[in-house]
Amino acid sequence: MGFQLPNTDLLPRSTLIIGDSVEEAGSGDLHAHIYPGTGTVTREIRMGSPADVDRAVEAAQAAFPAWRAMTGDKRRNLMFKLADLLEAESQNMAPILIAENGATAMGAGYMGYDGANKFRYYGGWADKLEGRTVPTWGGPALDYVSYEPYGVVGVIVPWNGPIFAATMVLAPALAAGNCIVIKSPDLAPYSVMRLVELIRQAGFPPGVVNLVTGGADVGEAMVAHPGIGKIEFIGSGATAKKILANAAQSLKPVGLELGGKSAVIVFADANLEDAVKRGMSGGVSANGQGCVNGTRLLVERSIYEPYLQMLAAMAGHVTVGDPFVSTNMLGPVISEAALARISGMVDHGVAEGGRVIAGGGRLGGDHANGYFLPLTVLVDVAPNSEIARNEVFGPVLVVTPFDSEEEAVALANDSDYGLGAYIHTTNLARAHRVAGQMMAGQVQVNGSGEAMTPCVPFGGMKHSGHGRLGGIEGLREFQQVRNVWVNLQG
Numbered sequence: 001m002g003f004q005l006p007n008t009d010l011l012p013r014s015t016l017i018i019g020d021s022v023e024e025a026g027s028g029d030l031h032a033h034i035y036p037g038t039g040t041v042t043r044e045i046r047m048g049s050p051a052d053v054d055r056a057v058e059a060a061q062a063a064f065p066a067w068r069a070m071t072g073d074k075r076r077n078l079m080f081k082l083a084d085l086l087e088a089e090s091q092n093m094a095p096i097l098i099a100e101n102g103a104t105a106m107g108a109g110y111m112g113y114d115g116a117n118k119f120r121y122y123g124g125w126a127d128k129l130e131g132r133t134v135p136t137w138g139g140p141a142l143d144y145v146s147y148e149p150y151g152v153v154g155v156i157v158p159w160n161g162p163i164f165a166a167t168m169v170l171a172p173a174l175a176a177g178n179c180i181v182i183k184s185p186d187l188a189p190y191s192v193m194r195l196v197e198l199i200r201q202a203g204f205p206p207g208v209v210n211l212v213t214g215g216a217d218v219g220e221a222m223v224a225h226p227g228i229g230k231i232e233f234i235g236s237g238a239t240a241k242k243i244l245a246n247a248a249q250s251l252k253p254v255g256l257e258l259g260g261k262s263a264v265i266v267f268a269d270a271n272l273e274d275a276v277k278r279g280m281s282g283g284v285s286a287n288g289q290g291c292v293n294g295t296r297l298l299v300e301r302s303i304y305e306p307y308l309q310m311l312a313a314m315a316g317h318v319t320v321g322d323p324f325v326s327t328n329m330l331g332p333v334i335s336e337a338a339l340a341r342i343s344g345m346v347d348h349g350v351a352e353g354g355r356v357i358a359g360g361g362r363l364g365g366d367h368a369n370g371y372f373l374p375l376t377v378l379v380d381v382a383p384n385s386e387i388a389r390n391e392v393f394g395p396v397l398v399v400t401p402f403d404s405e406e407e408a409v410a411l412a413n414d415s416d417y418g419l420g421a422y423i424h425t426t427n428l429a430r431a432h433r434v435a436g437q438m439m440a441g442q443v444q445v446n447g448s449g450e451a452m453t454p455c456v457p458f459g460g461m462k463h464s465g466h467g468r469l470g471g472i473e474g475l476r477e478f479q480q481v482r483n484v485w486v487n488l489q490g
Helices: 049-068 070-086 090-101 111-126 163-174 190-201 216-223 239-246 272-281 301-315 336-351 407-413 426-434 471-476
Strands: 014-018 022-023 031-037 039-048 139-149 152-156 181-187 211-216 230-234 253-255 262-266 295-298 355-358 376-379 395-403 420-424 442-445 479-487
Touching: 014 190, 031 336, 049 181, 049 211, 049 216, 070 090, 070 111, 070 190, 070 355, 090 111, 090 163, 090 190, 111 163, 111 442, 111 471, 152 163, 152 216, 163 181, 163 190, 163 230, 163 471, 181 190, 181 216, 181 253, 190 211, 211 216, 216 239, 230 239, 230 471, 239 253, 262 407, 272 295, 272 301, 272 420, 295 301, 295 407, 295 420, 301 355, 301 376, 301 395, 301 479, 336 395, 336 407, 395 407, 407 426, 420 426
Parallel strands: 152 181, 152 230, 181 211, 230 253, 262 295, 262 420, 295 395, 376 395, 420 442
Antiparallel strands: 014 022, 014 211, 031 039, 139 479, 355 376
């Protein structure tokens, strides 16, 4: 084929990291990991099992008292050291990220730096954790609030951005004084393995962060485990419903960051070229497999045709192919099953009246063994059609015209999802007015991803989840509130 294959010697082998033990095989099923660029096996991995989860929780519980009691400056220094390691390892981690899920070289080289930024940001919080006093009445008294860790936090991250999601959760959870049991996803296990290896290398005490690589049975065991105080899940709504039902048995709190069908509203006064480039990015970023990607384009009718012409032209220049080649902008989707599902949704979108102006079917030739689709654009899509309402999770954009600001807002909010929204306009009043009406957890004006920094809260509304990661809100997700009242009356 001429495609570069992953160098399996670079792929980490730490299937389990539990306490001070590093193990290459768990006690669960044998799983063949598939590289989506060629459909070939990178390695067969003996996954973890519920029994391994028990061991990991036990190690985390044993480590918790000392980790909780560690002074903030020492936790801060460990997190800063980890940040340095992540930054130094960024380029070495890139081939691991490409191998596990087909991420392009263009984006994979940045992930280590991104993780470093998160650990530096939350490391800076670790020595600044404060409570507050509360004025009270009814007699002399001192009332104060303290923010306490949950103990052991179970973390379940998705295959589409494992290290991005893992660092987004682990940084605030560790800064708050929690210990961790994290599940590395079976479809893309390697980057989380490497992350936890670096955590050990940075000098975190054994048991503070424990890794179990596994499938659904491992996730279910984590959610049900009485020794885990909170679950943080990033993934699909269907899995989230199962997790919530399981967690309800123990009344365990669950943080959820789920899928999206984020609207991109383009007004006639927008910078057209910029709005097209940024609108197109929703189908390209993470190979179209990003939860917050803007994939539902709503374009004011007076610029609809010029927008489509420019979008089709730009889409035709999106290079698709070997993700190890740095000039390729779009790599494969995660699996054969995902490819079939995405293609089926496009076909159904055409049957419902949509018109393909760019892309289309699966790539053949040298790409035939991998899971490649070109950037595909469907236009004239009815707002109530399946492809306009449901998350595709692939390199597919749908475009619908609107006639007024009121209609644009109504169309954007007419969705079960509420993760992100994007507004393109040069009218400052309109920008604030429309942003204030969006039923979405994060709204970007004339942007397409720049807001995803550690210092700002990120999360969804409606079926896109609840809770926030990032900023002080992200820290609070991993703290419980204790109130203390002291009678000062003699």
